[in-house]
Amino acid sequence: MSEQNVSFQELVRECTLIGTSAAVLGWDQETYMPEDASGFRAEQLSWLSAQAHQRATSQQWADALEAAMQVCDEKDLAERANLSEMKRRYELATKLPVELVARESKVSSHAKRAWMEARKENNFAKFLPHLTELVDIAREKAERWGYLNEPYDALLSCHERGATTAVLSGLFDTLRPELSGIARAAVERSRDRVQPLPAGPYPEAQQMILNEAIARDLGYSFAAGRIDTTTHPFCTTLGPRDVRLTTRYDEADFCSSLFGVLHEAGHGMYEQGLPGDRPGMAAGDAVSLGIHESQSRLWENHVGRAREFWKKWYPRAVELFPQLRQVALDDFMSHVHQANFSLIRVESDEATYDLHIMLRFLLERKIFRKELALVDLPAAWNELFVELFGMTPPDDAQGCLQDIHWSMGAFGYFPTYTLGNLHASQLIHAARQVEVIRQGIDTAQYGPLLAWLRENIHRHGALHEPSDLIFGATGSAPDAKYHLEHLRKRYVDA
């Protein structure tokens, strides 16, 4: 592309073609690529990502964006919001000096290996020097990006636009006094009620039939998507009309792949609902991790774990898995609402999940406020774990070394998981105020609910701050009370 007279739109279009081409290669790498191809595939991906990065951080990009802002009609508020978000992204990408980005990439690549070994050997000391360096780099990034009150703000808002330590602290403060109690009640109730489901096999092919039928019925479009099998489930966007999901199958437990599909289909329906005519622009892009997660959690937990949903779908499951004939719907629902205290975040359930996130938020906040030295992290983790869960991790491998995130330098990322849960509860609460949506939910017809999400969330792309989106959709600022109410209703009062 020549250096002159290229419009911002053309630049973004080109960059999107490159980025989505890389997404195709990335999808193939996880699904069907033969094993010997991995080395060359890394080179292909690296070339593509360098091409996209060069363009999106170039002076030409900045100039074209500036020119587009100059000619943008004062009254075209949507386009002004679009361009202003594109500018924020450009600055996030370019405010960091190349040396810092390179250093982070190098350090985190070593740190990831060290973390793997440290976790395997249950040896925090091995990870500590790497973690120290990554926290230093994160601090420098925060300084470069700038922040209103404290460095952690900058780290939060690079994952969740507009998020601040103050606002998140408020949300977790609301959760904290009640969440442990709800979780404890849920776990106790589970202990009394839950019988294991009949033994498998629940054949993979039958699971696929059920998963696809449900995803289709919820509104995930297979004309613009598909479901494949991978080690770790994910959702990826290969183009405005090409949003693919993956899941994994456990023949002993059909719920594992199914709730995976419901979760990823939530992400997928959000991506499929973004304005497809503006790929690569903020107007056509997801706004934040928290809003993304609100969509996946809404379909996974609020829809997929509801009794009305299973009133419709349980008979089909019984057809596909005849061993379920001996299990009554109510007993199956107890299974779906099973709660356990787990040491490990990724193995935890709806009732206990946010406790894991709260722990990480409180520790990260302390770290970046310099109230906690990294050498004391294991002790601080264990102390807080006892406080929140009433039990002590037996070792650091099952404690502060369990997650990959910190080894990648991803600080301020965890809170977006709980934001997703809070937003999901608040959104479904608001949606249920609409008669036709409530009736739909009560009869497991989700067309009206999806239409409401399309209207209130999806179609806006990244034109508004996440909290403004929630306000616009629900009539109030993000508030943790809806989530507590939901958990209490499902896990305590039911």
Add this chain to the structure above:
Amino acid sequence: MSEQNVSFQELVRECTLIGTSAAVLGWDQETYMPEDASGFRAEQLSWLSAQAHQRATSQQWADALEAAMQVCDEKDLAERANLSEMKRRYELATKLPVELVARESKVSSHAKRAWMEARKENNFAKFLPHLTELVDIAREKAERWGYLNEPYDALLSCHERGATTAVLSGLFDTLRPELSGIARAAVERSRDRVQPLPAGPYPEAQQMILNEAIARDLGYSFAAGRIDTTTHPFCTTLGPRDVRLTTRYDEADFCSSLFGVLHEAGHGMYEQGLPGDRPGMAAGDAVSLGIHESQSRLWENHVGRAREFWKKWYPRAVELFPQLRQVALDDFMSHVHQANFSLIRVESDEATYDLHIMLRFLLERKIFRKELALVDLPAAWNELFVELFGMTPPDDAQGCLQDIHWSMGAFGYFPTYTLGNLHASQLIHAARQVEVIRQGIDTAQYGPLLAWLRENIHRHGALHEPSDLIFGATGSAPDAKYHLEHLRKRYVDA
């Protein structure tokens, strides 16, 4: 990449990363892409192919190639051959003015649509003006590229390096007096002997098991490849260790997918056997369509239609398809060697295939020698068809309008199919002179045969002319007598 100080090797490497990335997107498009994605996918592919084309036809490319030739050691004959072939390719790509390339692309896009309609309506007149324009363009290309004796030479050699009208005429002259007779004998014998196989279904999943077991046993590597399902079978290279095949399934006839896989696996083993350390260089690339086809035909016909092969594999087929229990191996072999006169090339069999190609070669030669006006093409086709097949096409749709090639401006392409057959027969004849290879073939152990092909064909990439490769491997220049001998032995004398 900066404009200066980039080595030819780096340029080629980059261009290969782009080209193979496009191959991944192309493969996905044919296999798994959801339908709504096609518009955006075309844009992604078009961006990638423009990037590769720009680089491979740039002055920077020419300069870097020139510089590489300057510093290349006089005695490094392999590298000199590599660079000289790269130069030939650069010239093929750049000797045509941009306007001509654009015109061809536009004309052939219209011509393809017109051809589809003309074939459907059996209306040659509708296609004639487009064909006329495409032949004119091909003539201009020939003039631009240059040739030794006649314009058709240039068209032949752009598909098959070093091919000339004179040499091909010699090969077809050898075939002509005998081929019709062999075909006629084969068809008659078939009529007497062949009973239809038991009715299906031959379940797709069982076909896959058989196809994969056989492809693996022949030496196609699944660590560097895989088999998927598409409407039209193909083989595509996504990287030096990523060569994928496709086939299609007909549950009434398991031979259809199987021989498809054998054919594509032949292409695939060639690609997997090319020097993987030089992707994008002539040294690491296939040399020609004719040599490529020789590999596919060798494994499909010489290996896959041999009695020794089925002595090993028929019992497995019977296990997978129990209805075959009632069919003796000899009766099955008659089925595998079934011959029929078909009006349509793509439906024809080993015994009659080359007659279809001969017809096209003779007509193309006349066209480019201006001995045949295009308006007279249908009559000339039919006249020659009677001569070769002893029957008259009932209409042009089943006559000169049947193939897509001419509508794409691909003149001089058809002969590479017969070159593939001739080379395959000559190669297997030479290979069988080696004791361990003959023993292997006789017991359906193909390791020694594949090793011989790797040594004599694959590892050479595109460093030598196809005819030199054949000479080097077999000790004689390409000769049609081996193919006649093979056909006679299998279809007349057996």
